[in-house]
Structure formats: C-alpha cells, structure tokens
Amino acid sequence: MEKEKSPEESRKLLDKITFDLTRSIVKRDELTNFWYFILIMFALVGLWGWGIQVRDGLGVTGMRDYVSWGMYIANFVFFVAVSLIGFLISSALHLLKIKWSKVISRVAEQVAIAGVALAGIIIVMDMGRPDRFLNVFLHGRFASPIIWDVTVVTTYLTISVLLFYLPLLPDLALLRDKGSDDIPQWKRNVYRILALGWKGNAEQYKLMAHAMRILMILIVPVGLSIHTVTSWLFAATLRSGWDTTIFGPYFVAGAFVAGVAAVIIVMYMYRVRYGLKDYFEDYHFNMMGKLFVLVCLVYLYFNINEFFVPGYKMKTAESIHLSNLFTGKFSTMFWATQLFGLFLPITLMVNKFFRKPLPITIISVFVLIASWFKRYIIVIPTLEHPFLPVQNVPENYQHYAPTSIETMITVFSFMAAILIITILAKMFPVIAIWEYAEEKGISREIISEPKN
Amino acid sequence: MKKQFTLTLVIALMTVYQGMAQEWLVPDDQKGLTNPSEYNLSNVKKGKDLYMKNCKSCHGDPGKHNGLPLVPPPPDMVSEQMQKNTDGELFFKITKGRGGMPQFETTISEDDRWRLINFIRNFDPSHEQLLVDAPPQKAKLLASVNEVEKKVEIFAEVDDKNGSFVKLPNAAVKISAKKAFGNLPIGEVLTNAEGRAEYQIPETLIGDESGMVNIVVQLDENYVTDNVVLDAAKVGQPKPQPRLIKKEILWSTNENVQSWLLLSYLGAVGAAWAAIGYVVFQIFKIWRVGKE
Numbered sequence: 001m002e003k004e005k006s007p008e009e010s011r012k013l014l015d016k017i018t019f020d021l022t023r024s025i026v027k028r029d030e031l032t033n034f035w036y037f038i039l040i041m042f043a044l045v046g047l048w049g050w051g052i053q054v055r056d057g058l059g060v061t062g063m064r065d066y067v068s069w070g071m072y073i074a075n076f077v078f079f080v081a082v083s084l085i086g087f088l089i090s091s092a093l094h095l096l097k098i099k100w101s102k103v104i105s106r107v108a109e110q111v112a113i114a115g116v117a118l119a120g121i122i123i124v125m126d127m128g129r130p131d132r133f134l135n136v137f138l139h140g141r142f143a144s145p146i147i148w149d150v151t152v153v154t155t156y157l158t159i160s161v162l163l164f165y166l167p168l169l170p171d172l173a174l175l176r177d178k179g180s181d182d183i184p185q186w187k188r189n190v191y192r193i194l195a196l197g198w199k200g201n202a203e204q205y206k207l208m209a210h211a212m213r214i215l216m217i218l219i220v221p222v223g224l225s226i227h228t229v230t231s232w233l234f235a236a237t238l239r240s241g242w243d244t245t246i247f248g249p250y251f252v253a254g255a256f257v258a259g260v261a262a263v264i265i266v267m268y269m270y271r272v273r274y275g276l277k278d279y280f281e282d283y284h285f286n287m288m289g290k291l292f293v294l295v296c297l298v299y300l301y302f303n304i305n306e307f308f309v310p311g312y313k314m315k316t317a318e319s320i321h322l323s324n325l326f327t328g329k330f331s332t333m334f335w336a337t338q339l340f341g342l343f344l345p346i347t348l349m350v351n352k353f354f355r356k357p358l359p360i361t362i363i364s365v366f367v368l369i370a371s372w373f374k375r376y377i378i379v380i381p382t383l384e385h386p387f388l389p390v391q392n393v394p395e396n397y398q399h400y401a402p403t404s405i406e407t408m409i410t411v412f413s414f415m416a417a418i419l420i421i422t423i424l425a426k427m428f429p430v431i432a433i434w435e436y437a438e439e440k441g442i443s444r445e446i447i448s449e450p451k452n
Numbered sequence: 453m454k455k456q457f458t459l460t461l462v463i464a465l466m467t468v469y470q471g472m473a474q475e476w477l478v479p480d481d482q483k484g485l486t487n488p489s490e491y492n493l494s495n496v497k498k499g500k501d502l503y504m505k506n507c508k509s510c511h512g513d514p515g516k517h518n519g520l521p522l523v524p525p526p527p528d529m530v531s532e533q534m535q536k537n538t539d540g541e542l543f544f545k546i547t548k549g550r551g552g553m554p555q556f557e558t559t560i561s562e563d564d565r566w567r568l569i570n571f572i573r574n575f576d577p578s579h580e581q582l583l584v585d586a587p588p589q590k591a592k593l594l595a596s597v598n599e600v601e602k603k604v605e606i607f608a609e610v611d612d613k614n615g616s617f618v619k620l621p622n623a624a625v626k627i628s629a630k631k632a633f634g635n636l637p638i639g640e641v642l643t644n645a646e647g648r649a650e651y652q653i654p655e656t657l658i659g660d661e662s663g664m665v666n667i668v669v670q671l672d673e674n675y676v677t678d679n680v681v682l683d684a685a686k687v688g689q690p691k692p693q694p695r696l697i698k699k700e701i702l703w704s705t706n707e708n709v710q711s712w713l714l715l716s717y718l719g720a721v722g723a724a725w726a727a728i729g730y731v732v733f734q735i736f737k738i739w740r741v742g743k744e
Contacts, residue, residue, distance in 0.1 A: 197742025211734035
C-alpha cells in the first residue's frame with residue numbers, strides 16, 4: 001500500500017480510477033453491438049441445434065453404445081477446468097498474501113462463473129431427456145460420482161458468485177453514489193439494489209472481510225473437489241486410460257493451465273478494449289507468465305507420470321489405448337496437445353520477452369485450444385476401446401466423430417461463456433475500484449463519501 | 453491390426469449383404485461334395501432328432517411352412533428353395549450359417565450335419581420317402597394335479613375313427629412347466645392300458661416366489677389335441693430371490709449405499725452449505741448495518 005495521500009489528491013485520483021474502470025460499463029459503440037450480435041447469433045444457432053437434438057433424440061449426435069460420452073463431456077471437463085482458476089487466483093494466492101494477483105481477482109471470478117455455469121448447462125445439453133433433469137436430485141444415488149459432481153458444481157457456482165459479489169459491494173455503492181451520468185439509469189438502479197445499502201463504515205468492512213475470509217478458505221476444498229470429483233467420473237471406472245490414481249491432481253494441474261490461459265486472454269482483451277494499460281500492467285502479465293510456467297511444469301510432471309509409467313509397463317488393455325495415443329489414430333492430436341499445451345509454453349515463457357502482454361496472449365490462445373483437445377483425448381479414445389470386443393455393430397458404432405449438431409451445441413457453449421463474461425464486464429467494473437484505490441493510498445472515508 | 457480391419461470389413465459387408473437377402477454363394481469346390489452318409493432309415497431318423505433339437509425352432513415343422521418370421525425367412529424343408537440346393541451347398545450353408553441362420557460348425561459334428569441332410573432329402577420328391585409320418589389322430593387329454601402328493605394324473609382318449617373316443621394306451625405324454633419364456637419340459641410318461649398315467653413331479657422343480665407352477669400336459673405330434681394347461685398349483689420350490697444389487701458396490705442404490713460414503717458425502721456437503729449459509733447471513737448483516 002502506498003502512503004496516504006492528502007484528501008484533495010485522493011479525490012482526484014479516485015475520480016480518475018473510477019473513470020477508467022467504469023469505461024467498460026459506459027462504452028457502447030459499433031463494436032460493442034457487433035460483438036453482441038455475433039455472440040447472440042452463434043448462440044442462437046447452437047440453441048437451434050439443441051432444439052433439433054431434443055426433438056429427435058441423442059441419435060443426432062455421433063455418440064452410440066460404445067462411445068457414449070463424446071464432445072459434450074470433453075467440453076464439460078474443459079469448462080470445469082477453466083473455472084478452477086477462480087479458486088487459484090482469488091483465493092489461494094490471496095491467502096498466500098500475494099499482492100499482484102489482487103487486480104486480477106475479478107477477472108478470474110468472471111471466468112470461473114462463466115466456466116462453471118456452462119459446465120452445468122452442458123451436462124443438461126448432454127441429456128437425451130433434459131425434462132428429467134430434476135430426477136438427478138429427486139432420485140440421485142449417493143454412491144454415484146455423478147451425484148457428487150452435480151453437488152460440487154452447484155456448490156462451486158454458488159461460492160464463485162458470492163466471491164464475485166461480496167467484494168463488489170463497495171464498488172456498487174461507489175457507482176451508485178458517484179457514478180458518472182454516462183452510466184445508463186437502469187444499471188444504476190441495479191447498483192442501488194445490489195449495493196444493499198452499503199455505507200462503507202468500519203463495521204460493514206469488517207463483516208465483508210470476515211465473510212470473504214470464510215469464502216476463500218471454503219473454496220479451497222470445494223475448488224479442489226470440483227475437479228477432483230470430475231476426474232473421479234473417469235477414475236471410478238475400470239477402463240484403461242481412466243483407471244489411474246493420479247487422475248485427481250492430474251486434472252487439477254491441467255485445470256490451472258487452462259484457467260491461467262483463459263484469464264490472460266480476458267485480461268488482454270480488457271486492457272486493449274477498455275484502455276486499462278495502467279491497471280493490467282506489463283508487470284501483471286509478467287507475473288501471470290511466471291505462474292503459467294509454474295503450473296505448466298506441475299502439469300508436465302503429472303503428464304510424465306500419467307504416460308511414462310503405464311507406457312513402460314504396457315499392460316495388455318492399456319497398451320492398446322496407449323499405442324493409439326502415441327502412434328495410432330489419435331497420435332497427431334495427442335502430440336499436438338502436448339506440444340502446444342505444455343512444451344512450447346514452458347520453453348517460450350521462461351524467456352522474459354514471451355511474458356509481455358501480446359506474446360503471452362498468443363501463447364495462451366494456443367494453450368487454451370490445446371487444453372480443449374486434451375480433454376477430448378482423455379474422454380474419447382478410452383471409450384473406443386472397451387474390454388469386450390466390439391462385434392456385430394454398424395460401422396458408426398465403432399468410431400466416434402462429432403456431428404454438426406454436436407459442434408453447433410459446443411459452439412453455443414463457447415458463445416454463452418463469452419457472453420456471460422461480456423455481460424459481467426459491461427455491468428460491473430473489471431477490477432475492484434475500492435481495493436485498487438486503497439492500494440494507491442486513498443482512505444476508506446474518501447472512497448465512501450457521497451458525491452460532492 | 454490389418455487382420456482386425458479385414459474382419460470388421462467382412463462383418464460389416466455381411467450385415468449389409470444379409471439385409472438384401474441376396475443369393476447365397478457357395479464356393480465351387482464345396483458345391484460338388486457328395487453326402488458320405490448313406491441315405492437309409494436309421495440316418496434319416498437320427499437326422500430328424502437333430503432337426504427337432506436344433507432347427508425346428510426357426511424352420512418349423514416340415515411341410516407346414518410355419519417357420520419364424522425372420523428376414524430373410526428360414527425356408528421350409530420341403531420347399532423348392534431348400535431342395536434345389538446340392539448336398540454340398542446344404543452342407544456349406546449349415547456349417548457356416550449366414551445372418552439369422554447360425555453356424556453349426558462348432559456345435560454339430562460333421563457326421564451329424566450330413567445326417568441332417570439325409571433328413572432334409574426325405575422331403576425331396578426325387579428321393580424315396582423313408583420316414584413317413586402317419587396322419588395325426590384326433591385325441592382328448594384330461595389332466596389334474598394333486599398338490600398334496602405332487603402328482604399329475606392324466607387320462608387320454610383317441611378317436612376310434614367311428615366318431616367315438618376310446619381310451620388311448622401306450623401314448624407318450626409330455627409334462628412341462630410353464631415359464632415366462634416358454635414351456636420347460638420336465639418329464640415324459642406312457643399311458644397304461646386304461647389310458648391313464650401318473651407323473652410324479654420332481655422335488656427340485658422351482659416355481660414362482662411362492663412355489664406355484666402351471667403344469668402343461670401334451671401328447672406327441674402324432675395326435676391332434678389341445679395342450680392342457682393346468683391351474684397354478686403349489687408343487688414347486690419357491691423361487692429364490694437374490695438381491696440383484698448388493699451392498700458396498702460401485703453405483704449402488706441408496707438403500708445399499710456404503711455408510712462411510714454416505715457420511716462423507718453428507719458431511720462434506722453439509723459443512724460446505726452451512727458455511728455458505730453463514731456467509732449469506734453475513735451479507736444480511738451488512739444490509740442491516742446499512743439500514744441503521
């Protein structure tokens with residue numbers, strides 16, 4: 001925290017910070033409209049595909065008896081993975097008292113909310129009879145990993161929303177009291193309601209800090225669980241490729257890689273689009289880059305364990321699966337994900353140059369795409385090789401390839417996720433104004449004093 | 453790998469092929485084979501037994517065209533389609549099968565497969581018919597079950613061709629138990645000079661949950677009668693009902709869930725939501741403080 005400033009200086013600085021950080025809320029130009037148009041259009045196309053799937057059943061997908069988890073589940077795992085970053089940045093790093101991550105907290109929470117919300121939606125979209133969704137709760141079996149997953153996804157979503165909302169309170173009040181007149185009236189009405197009569201007195205700050213602390217501690221086990229339980233959906237079976245004890249940490253480590261990449265991309269977008277160069281500084285990208293290398297190395301370590309040991313033993317069923325990955329049908333995809341998702345980011349980003357905003361964002365795009373395919377590689381090849389021989393079935397039962405309807409619905413999920421992030425950015429400041437101002441030495445009294 | 457691929461290709465092709473009910477091609481060297489099994493009464497009879505056991509369920513009774521309605525349909529033994537096959541072709545088709553027609557290469561010995569062909573040829577107009585089934589006679593069958601002694605009592609009569617029924621001695625009566633998917637044969641008795649027979653139901657017969665069994669009584673094919681299906685009687689052992697889902701297994705039902713698992717689940721979920729509830733309460737407190 002910088003030294004306290006004089007009230008005059010403070011007010012001026014606060015005005016500037018508020019002005020900068022509300023630009024995302026105020027700004028509405030051609031590009032905004034175009035962006036919304038594109039997102040909504042593609043999302044609608046996806047929803048239309050879903051309509052067809054609901055009408056005609058899951059037969060419109062490429063999934064059959066053997067490969068009964070296709071692109072949807074791979075996509076689900078991807079979104080759960082991406083959402084895990086919320087827990088890493090806004091809780092774990094906070095608890096470790098790492099300062100630079102504060103600015104990024106809200107971005108991480110946005111990504112987390114979008115990711116976990118979509119994960120839930122994708123599961124419903126993977127259902128042949130979505131009208132029976134409630135049965136999962138009414139007749140769920142406690143011994144089934146699927147129930148654990150449903151539970152933990154809803155819990156994580158709730159905590160993420162709270163973790164986004166609580167530190168938003170002072171900002172909401174600030175915008176309610178001091179927001180510029182450029183902010184549309186309806187948004188300010190929303191702020192007034194959501195601010196819950198925040199006055200910024202010591203007691204309220206204390207309550208907020210207390211609640212935040214509990215949430216941050218709570219999200220550690222829940223965050224770890226969400227992806228560990230997701231990995232158990234696979235690891236609790238006996239299938240080759242899934243039947244491994246390191247699946248939990250392997251998934252969690254992979255999730256951080258995907259999440260860091262997603263957050264960096266979003267950060268870069270905000271920085272460019274909303275002119276936040278002085279907020280998402282080169283320094284932050286640099287630090288994110290170091291974090292990136294760290295999580296990649298951890299993930300690399302798990303990958304080595306996951307493939308080296310079984311690859312050395314080559315047990316009968318396992319060896320079919322592994323040779324399929326290493327040299328067979330999936331080898332291109334497999335090595336590409338390892339190359340773009342691990343080797344390249346690590347080797348490039350140990351170099352300072354590649355931790356600059358633009359290079360690191362480009363790397364992140366590659367990593368994010370690679371981590372999507374990595375989930376595909378985890379789900380599909382195993383299902384194509386059941387223990388019992390595949391016999392007397394039509395050709396399209398033997399191999400899985402996603403259909404255009406599946407692709408449409410998957411595209412929907414991406415559009416919807418980006419839409420959620422966009423709306424959150426358009427509704428609320430992308431960095432906590434009050435926290436940032438406090439860092440800059442502006443006192444709480446000034447932050448919460450009404451407009452003069 | 454390559455072998456596997458060819459195999460899948462062959463299976464796939466065969467599936468397509470079957471759907472189109474095309475001509476059944478038999479390799480030339482197989483076509484010309486001659487039946488090494490002599491065409492005599494003994495072999496035809498053996499062939500008939502084999503047919504009854506292995507083929508009748510699909511192909512039906514020879515001459516009655518009552519085979520199963522499969523696509524393509526299993527042809528009747530007397531049909532031209534069947535008889536125009538050479539011995540070699542018949543042998544190949546029975547051996548290898550195709551689509552709905554199973555292969556018998558591994559289940560019926562080569563000698564017996566040739567005997568089956570002896571039997572099929574019994575219906576070939578160009579062969580002398582060795583096995584002539586007398587036209588079936590009309591008969592009447594009465595039966596009752598004695599629950600206490602676990603006995604079936606049978607009385608059979610036959611049409612004496614003058615319009616009246618006389619008692620039927622020395623006829624084979626088949627006893628079966630009616631089950632969900634057909635009749636389970638349990639025994640056979642001969643009627644005595646009085647046209648009567650008694651069948652002792654074996655102790656080991658298993659009935660439904662309370663031991664009830666429907667006994668079915670029938671005469672052999674030489675007689676035309678209605679089968680007698682008796683009312684359910686308590687003559688069998690109660691059916692054991694093992695619980696299909698055991699305790700402590702993967703994906704178990706809620707009644708059988710492992711207690712450690714249930715406790716961990718409820719404990720973890722309860723703790724998490726209690727904490728969330730507490731946080732929501734803090735938010736409520738923030739709101740209340742703001743109102744003051």
